[in-house]
Amino acid sequence: MKRFEERKLGVAWLTLVVVTVTGFTIAEAVFIKPLSVALVMALSGVKARLVLYRFMELNEAPTGLRVFFNAWLLICVLMIFGLYSVA
Template sequence: MSVLRERITVVWLGLMVATCLTTWGLSQDLFSPAVAVTGIFLIAALKVRYVMLDFMELRHAPTGARAFFQSWIAVVVLVILGFWFATTSLT
């Protein structure tokens, strides 16, 4: 039972729930495309953050390295969403 109490197990379960949420919840026609795409990318960014911190062991890395990788996630998501919103407004 101690495996269920470990942080890595809780993070893994959270990642699985987030995957199901994006796969089933946001891919349906329940939301507008803008809301769905934004939600999918924000959840993906959160998942990448937890993978980096817990599975790649950056949680105990120096502060500068953690800040760099977490800001990298934000920059990539903002660039992708920026391009997506810029191209959808052109059509």
């Protein structure tokens, strides 16, 4: 069982690395800045959710707590993108 958990964490770590490199590539390659910011913020939300669920074990938390943190994460990502769009 421990081996399975280690594998899940390894896959999560590798996914975080791939998403980070993808975000960096998008930020450097896409010349439409609002689009690149939207994509990078979406990827950042995916990374944050992965960290919450895999490394902080939110998947074992009560439903109310999971709903709160998912809503908080969505609001943060949308607010950062909204503030970028206004500026």
